Amino acid sequence: MPPVFRFAPSPNGFLHLGHAYSALLNFERARETGGRLLLRIEDIDATRCRPEYETAIDEDLGWLGIAWERPVRRQSEHLSDYRAALDKLSALGLVYPAFESRAEIARLVAAREAGGPWPRDPDGAPLYPGEAKALTAGERTRLIASGVPYALRLDMAAACRRVAGLTWNELGGGPDGECGTVPARPEAWGDVILARKETPTSYHLSVVVDDALQGVGEVVRGQDLFHATSVHRLLQVLLGLPEPAYRHHGLIRDEAGRKLSKSSQATGLRELRAGGASPEGIRRLVGIRSSFSGG
Known part of the structure; x- marks a missing residue:
């Protein structure tokens, strides 16, 4: 082929x-x-x-x-393809709704940073600081039924417990010259968004589903997506999708x-x-x- x-x-x-x-x-x-x-x-x-x-x-x-x-x-x-992938992750108990607005999240981050630096992802955005995972099933159902906007997030800690020794094959190079077998560190991204109430998928979810369905064997893309590959490799393993090689190029x-x-x-x-x-x-x-x- x-x-x-x-x-x-x-x-x-x-x-x-x-x-x-x-x-x-x-x-x-x-x-x-x-x-x-x-x-x-x-x-x-x-x-x-x-x-x-x-x-x-x-x-x-x-x-x-x-x-x-x-x-x-x-x-x-092809929204049904992404919905099916999201349903599979939900069946594994790895997805939860978070109801804070962007402004509320910014306030939560500011409050936490009053006590010291709050962790940020490789792109520089603060990790999700909310406590939506602690809501009961009944509270989640009530909020969704009331029409409150929400984002569906990946429970990163639970997802990482399912996968060990995650790597990818880098044919190009990362920002610091990384090449060959590169260790994936998806935990650096925190509980990433997989979908929203008004948007049934995210970049992270749709890109791995699309690459698998289209049979992409080598992903050639910019170094600005190098670190995001950690999340993509995690989702590929969780969803049982094939692993492409990656060739990240300079910008x-x-x-x-x-x-x-x-x-x-x-x-x-x-x-x-x-x-x-x-x-x-x-x-x-x-x-x-x-x-x-x-x-």
Whole structure:
């Protein structure tokens, strides 16, 4: 079977140079291995994702000379797949509803930090400080029935007790040069959100389900997701999903050294195209040669 690769943007803005770099790396990797390249549209955020951005993704990738298999998988069309995975985790007793708003969580963190530093995840966000796990089944049922918004969180401590010696195979490199067999530390993320009342899945849950269902054998993505791989490996084991290899690549940054964002028009592909850039010029700009480089 030929290896499967995927590029999975969210249609919540226009693509920039960082997206072009990742898409081209996936395309070149598929080409050099005789593999297949898939395009996946991660559109679970209905408030920010728009059809015009998906159209622009198609146009920009085509302009770059990237070809992919069709049909394209849109996450919004496969919510039942994520619901089934969530139900499996719930049946294991690993999911619980938490009812605090973001503002309430911020107040809880501030109160705890009055006594010293509160732990934060690898992205710098404070770990969930609430006590929703202590609610009784009756209290949870009453709150849900009353219409209170909630997030479904993974009981990380309970999940980690089920899995020992968790690692992943890193073919690229982490921010500190990690490569080869990398130990996974999902506990560093605390009780991550798996879904919300209004959104039936999260990035962490949907990405592992999608990669498994699409047969992705090598995940090529940016180093900003390196540490999140710990959570993904945990979910893969809990759900009985296959383990892909991972190839995390360096990020394209702006002049201040910051990771590019979709609000940065200076690096937007549409703006660069309008300014006369060519596909080969974009390749040179991001340092892509005709064969794969993990750069």
